[in-house]
Amino acid sequence: MTTPTNLIRRRPGDPAPDLVVFLAFHASLRRDFARLAAALDGCPPHDARRRALIDEHTAFMLRALHHHHTGEDEDIWPLLRALVPEAGPVLDRLEADHQEMDTVIDRLSAPGRPAADQAGDLRRLHELLDAHLALEESEVVPLIAEHVGPAWWDEAGRKVTKGHGRDLPMVAAWTLDAADPGAREHILATAPLIMRVLYRLSWRRAYERRVDQIFG
Secondary structure (H helix, E strand, O other): OOHHHHHHOOOOOOOOOOHHHHHHHHHHHHHHHHHHHHHHOOOOOOOOHHHHHHHHHHHHHHHHHHHHHHHHHHHHHHHHHOHHHHHHHHHHHEEEOOOOOOOHHHHHOOOOOHHHHHHHHHHHHHHHHHHHHHHHHHHHHHHHHHHOOHHHHHHHHHHHHHHHHHHHHHHHHHHHOOOOHHHHHHHHHHHHHHHHHHHHHHHHHHHHHHHHHOOO
16 A cells, blocks of 8 residues: 555544445445345256356355455554554454355355355355444444545555456446445446446446346
8 A cells, every 4th residue: 555654544624535335345245145045046956057157156256255355354454453453352353254254255165066055155154244244334434434544545445446357347336236326326426437437338237137147
């Protein structure tokens, strides 16, 4: 991170960091692992094509989740430990949650698993994520809003966006799909012009085709 030192901590009079995309991404995570489990339950054993699509979307979501957790563990949590030392215990808990989820993610990433086993682990990951995100949003998000400078947060967001690589079109459309109308309007209004154009011309349609094929 290259943000000047004097802009890392939020200063009096600074706007709060823009957390709308961060929280909309959380909404996507909260929704879709359980939906994938239900899709697996409803997938006929002989429908190899639909099972392959479900597995492909699961792999995409696991990559997005891993990238999100990596950004927290490598950038956000260390900064908060420096800015708000008393937050150490809750950050320890969140990091432990990441490790517990990694065990389930490893199982979900294995190829050729029975549908029932895969669906069970998707539901387990949903439960772990729901509790984890509830703690994060109640205890840590307010600390980010109070202590982290908007310039640092914006730079961190650009790093995360770039890090999605080829998954970015699907991540963007997936996040916007789960966002509430106000958040969606805000994200589209503040995103770079090229991303808004690509979303409207192709990203949204590609995402909607995949969702229709998987969830009906």
